[in-house]
Amino acid sequence: MTAATSTLPVSLSPALPAASSVPLASLQRGQRAVIRETRMSTDDAALLRAMGLCDCALITVARSGEPCVVTVRGVDGAKCGCHRAGGCRIGLSRAMAERIFVSVPA
Amino acid sequence: MPTTDSTHGNGSGHGGGPIEARIIALVGNPNTGKTTLFNRLSGLNHKTSNFAGTTLEARIARVRAGIEGGRDGDLIDLPGIYSLELDQLESRVAREVLAGTLAPRGHAIGVPEVVLVVVDATNLARNLTLVGEVIRRRLPTLIVVNMIDLAQRQGLTIDPHKLGEALGCGVVTSNARTGEGLDQVRIGIRAARIPAPVRPVPGDGPQAAAAGAEAGGGATALRVWAEEVFALAAADNVGRCAKCNYDLLGLPRRGKCPECGTRYFRTEVTATEATTDRIDRVLMHPLLGVIVFAAIMTGLFWSLFALAAYPMEWIDGIFGWTTGILHGVLPEGSILGDLLTDGVVAGIGATVIFLPQICLLFFLISVLEDTGYLARAALLMDRVLRPFGLPGHAFVPLLSSHACALPGIMATRAIPDRKERLATILVAPFVTCSARLPVYVLLTGLLFAGQPALAALAFVGCYALGIAAAVFSALIARRTILRGKGRPMVMELPTYKLPSIRTALITTYHRGWVFLKNAGTNILMICIALWWLSSYPKVEPPDRVNGLRQEIVAAQSLEQVEIVVEDAPETGKTASFPGEPISGLPGRTLVHYPILTVEQASRFADQLEARHQAANSFAGRLGKFIQPVFEPLGYDWQLSIGVLSSFAAREVFVSTMAVVVAGTDDAEDEGVLAQVATAKRDDGVTPVFTRATSWSLLIYYVLAMQCLPTLAVTARESGSWKWAALQLVWMCGIAYLAAMVVYQVMK
Numbered sequence: 001m002t003a004a005t006s007t008l009p010v011s012l013s014p015a016l017p018a019a020s021s022v023p024l025a026s027l028q029r030g031q032r033a034v035i036r037e038t039r040m041s042t043d044d045a046a047l048l049r050a051m052g053l054c055d056c057a058l059i060t061v062a063r064s065g066e067p068c069v070v071t072v073r074g075v076d077g078a079k080c081g082c083h084r085a086g087g088c089r090i091g092l093s094r095a096m097a098e099r100i101f102v103s104v105p106a
Numbered sequence: 107m108p109t110t111d112s113t114h115g116n117g118s119g120h121g122g123g124p125i126e127a128r129i130i131a132l133v134g135n136p137n138t139g140k141t142t143l144f145n146r147l148s149g150l151n152h153k154t155s156n157f158a159g160t161t162l163e164a165r166i167a168r169v170r171a172g173i174e175g176g177r178d179g180d181l182i183d184l185p186g187i188y189s190l191e192l193d194q195l196e197s198r199v200a201r202e203v204l205a206g207t208l209a210p211r212g213h214a215i216g217v218p219e220v221v222l223v224v225v226d227a228t229n230l231a232r233n234l235t236l237v238g239e240v241i242r243r244r245l246p247t248l249i250v251v252n253m254i255d256l257a258q259r260q261g262l263t264i265d266p267h268k269l270g271e272a273l274g275c276g277v278v279t280s281n282a283r284t285g286e287g288l289d290q291v292r293i294g295i296r297a298a299r300i301p302a303p304v305r306p307v308p309g310d311g312p313q314a315a316a317a318g319a320e321a322g323g324g325a326t327a328l329r330v331w332a333e334e335v336f337a338l339a340a341a342d343n344v345g346r347c348a349k350c351n352y353d354l355l356g357l358p359r360r361g362k363c364p365e366c367g368t369r370y371f372r373t374e375v376t377a378t379e380a381t382t383d384r385i386d387r388v389l390m391h392p393l394l395g396v397i398v399f400a401a402i403m404t405g406l407f408w409s410l411f412a413l414a415a416y417p418m419e420w421i422d423g424i425f426g427w428t429t430g431i432l433h434g435v436l437p438e439g440s441i442l443g444d445l446l447t448d449g450v451v452a453g454i455g456a457t458v459i460f461l462p463q464i465c466l467l468f469f470l471i472s473v474l475e476d477t478g479y480l481a482r483a484a485l486l487m488d489r490v491l492r493p494f495g496l497p498g499h500a501f502v503p504l505l506s507s508h509a510c511a512l513p514g515i516m517a518t519r520a521i522p523d524r525k526e527r528l529a530t531i532l533v534a535p536f537v538t539c540s541a542r543l544p545v546y547v548l549l550t551g552l553l554f555a556g557q558p559a560l561a562a563l564a565f566v567g568c569y570a571l572g573i574a575a576a577v578f579s580a581l582i583a584r585r586t587i588l589r590g591k592g593r594p595m596v597m598e599l600p601t602y603k604l605p606s607i608r609t610a611l612i613t614t615y616h617r618g619w620v621f622l623k624n625a626g627t628n629i630l631m632i633c634i635a636l637w638w639l640s641s642y643p644k645v646e647p648p649d650r651v652n653g654l655r656q657e658i659v660a661a662q663s664l665e666q667v668e669i670v671v672e673d674a675p676e677t678g679k680t681a682s683f684p685g686e687p688i689s690g691l692p693g694r695t696l697v698h699y700p701i702l703t704v705e706q707a708s709r710f711a712d713q714l715e716a717r718h719q720a721a722n723s724f725a726g727r728l729g730k731f732i733q734p735v736f737e738p739l740g741y742d743w744q745l746s747i748g749v750l751s752s753f754a755a756r757e758v759f760v761s762t763m764a765v766v767v768a769g770t771d772d773a774e775d776e777g778v779l780a781q782v783a784t785a786k787r788d789d790g791v792t793p794v795f796t797r798a799t800s801w802s803l804l805i806y807y808v809l810a811m812q813c814l815p816t817l818a819v820t821a822r823e824s825g826s827w828k829w830a831a832l833q834l835v836w837m838c839g840i841a842y843l844a845a846m847v848v849y850q851v852m853k
Contacts, residue, residue: 040594042193043192043193043194044593044594044596046189046191046192046193046325047188047192047194047522047596048596049189049325049326050187050188050189050191050192050235050325051188051232051596051598052232052329054325054326054329055325055326056326056329057329062383062386063386063387063390065392066489067390067485067486067488067489067595069386069390069599072232073231074231074333075231075326075329075330075333077330086228086229086230086231086257086260086262086336086340087228087229087231087232088229088232088598089382089386089598089599089600089601090596090597090598090599091481091482091485091595091596091597091598091599092594092595092596092597093485093488093489093492093498093594093595093596095594095595096594096595096596099594
């Protein structure tokens with residue numbers, strides 16, 4: 001069995017300016033994005049990171065609105081194995097989604 | 107390490123054998139099947155306690171080594187955590203246990219000899235970040251890749267050897283649900299070694315401490331490391347048959363595998379995830395989701411009533427039968443006999459009768475949780491509860507409190523924010539628990555005799571009132587003493603799975619046992635105390651009873667079947683009896699009853715005697731003393747006794763009223779219930795349960811805090827008796843005011 005070296009679904013240069021990030025809450029279902037920053041208390045941010053929503057994490061929006069549900073799979077910049085499988089699903093209140101800033105590929 | 111004799115200072119606190127047990131720590135993310143694995147490794151034999159100095163639950167089990175030279179281990183189940191470095195209680199406890207500075211209460215502390223990290227094969231990359239953090243601690247480690255079957259179905263193959271090479275430690279795969287891989291786990295525990303990853307974990311080594319790491323960057327670096335390890339070990343088998351791995355390249359998108367015949371369907375997004383996504387579109391739909399939620403909750407409660415009724419009847423029967431046997435065996439009127447039957451057996455019975463409902467509710471909640479639905483429900487409920495200052499996480503504790511507040515309050519441990527947790531603990535007992543139901547049944551039966559539909563509606567109204575009181579009290583608390591913003595909600599949503607009945611049964615068994623121990627000891631003591639208070643001091647039967655008995659004896663000797671009873675209500679007391687008085691005009695001192703059989707008269711005498719005893723017992727005197735407090739609510743001294751005794755345990759109300767009014771606590775007897783319903787107050791005319799009084803009582807029982815075990819658990823979980831005191835004062839205050847208003851309005 002050979003490890004597949006599928007290309008990343010999204011390819012971004014890591015040094016995007018923060019100005020182009022938008023709140024996660026503004027995305028629609030099906031959109032993909034990369035997490036750039038979180039503007040919330042240190043404890044909440046640490047928990048989000050530990051759950052998988054760290055900087056440069058790749059997410060897909062499964063449900064927008066209240067609550068917001070995203071699937072997290074992979075990290076921008078890591079050589080990845082299989083990105084057609086695995087990952088987790090995280091539900092957030094809208095208040096939380098408004099404080100997470102992401103960048104959307106063109 | 108040489109084996110040491112347990113008597114020579116191993117201080118482990120269990121009277122174990124001569125071989126010193128070592129600590130095996132079990133860590134992992136939530137939702138990885140860690141609990142299932144723990145259950146499998148431990149059988150049913152685990153002890154539950156707390157981690158010393160916290161209210162966090164610790165499960166610990168002895169795991170047999172099973173081979174020559176191996177040593178038994180104490181497997182300690184640490185709480186599920188996303189990271190060891192977080193500032194929350196669970197992470198802190200895990201850190202300290204791994205460092206050897208904390209252990210479950212009663213267990214010796216020590217650095218774990220082996221750390222078992224359970225990871226979810228379907229979410230391996232994220233789980234590996236925790237593995238990285240554990241590796242940094244340099245303890246012998248074994249990685250258990252669980253749910254390997256699910257990953258396979260999702261199109262992912264994890265090679266444990268490659269993963270082991272990349273991490274430099276043992277890796278086994280398992281499916282804890284079916285028990286596959288367990289033997290490998292046991293072997294792996296024995297062979298565990300300190301990991302030596304090919305690519306070092308970021309943050310490991312001297313530079314890490316110095317950096318203090320800009321937290322964000324550190325997390326991302328760790329995640330990148332994890333992704334790289336994942337890439338080494340995982341292979342995509344989406345293009346292959348899930349069963350036999352036959353390469354399906356070039357074949358149409360849908361079809362049957364030429365090798366083994368299983369159907370396949372290739373999609374961009376894996377099938378399992380697509381299914382979860384599709385189900386979520388319904389279950390989290392703004393309208394449909396709420397409807398489904400309401401339907402599931404209704405089903406839950408319906409089954410609680412419908413299904414639990416049968417075992418409750420059996421239990422009632424068994425306890426009644428036991429009491430009967432004891433009465434037959436033990437001498438009449440002996441103190442021990444009465445203590446056993448009316449105190450001990452009644453006390454145990456009063457607790458055990460609720461076991462079916464509580465176990466059933468826990469079973470159903472466990473099943474729902476296992477499917478993954480509860481996480482969605484909590485997220486949905488967050489929107490509803492948040493305006494009241496409660497988080498979505500409060501949903502399951504409040505739900506559990508509908509069976510019994512005891513385990514409900516213990517379940518608040520899942521709530522991350524301290525103030526939100528306290529608020530939930532304070533208000534959880536408002537919600538209608540099983541113990542209130544016998545009282546509801548009695549009172550709605552009185553109020554709506556012959557109108558079952560209205561009675562059922564009143565029932566539902568009581569539930570609604572309890573919930574409303576809970577959420578509005580939470581709102582007030584969160585605006586005054588527990589002010590705070592509250593945390594925005596974030597929750598991992600596991601993929602939908604078929605629930606494991608085995609896990610649910612094991613959980614139910616353990617939770618039911620905890621309930622029995624906690625509630626049982628309290629309620630038993632209270633019932634014994636109540637028995638004593640209502641049986642002593644012993645008083646002589648009043649003259650009219652003696653007179654009546656003499657008449658009965660005379661009638662029997664004359665072989666008369668019927669007698670006429672004349673009753674002289676000299677001290678204002680009149681007994682109620684089925685049948686109308688023939689003459690009973692105010693001002694007349696004699697009340698004639700219709701002709702009774704000797705047997706009926708005999709029972710009547712018994713009841714008069716018992717009522718006299720009840721009225722003059724300590725409980726009775728206390729009731730009369732307290733009665734003025736309840737005057738505005740419309741309760742007389744008999745009801746005051748009932749309400750007072752309910753303070754110990756609510757369900758005791760019905761049997762207490764039966765004893766006070768009818769002289770027997772056999773509340774199942776239709777005749778007795780009828781007597782309670784038609785009981786009269788001291789003036790001989792007004793019923794004890796007037797319409798207004800019944801409403802007032804009902805409202806009081808919905809809202810009042812009348813459960814000593816709950817107060818004890820509140821004090822324990824909140825860390826201070828002042829919260830329990832607040833709960834008592836607040837709930838009884840609201841109940842008093844509401845009952846008073848209702849009575850004054852309706853009388």
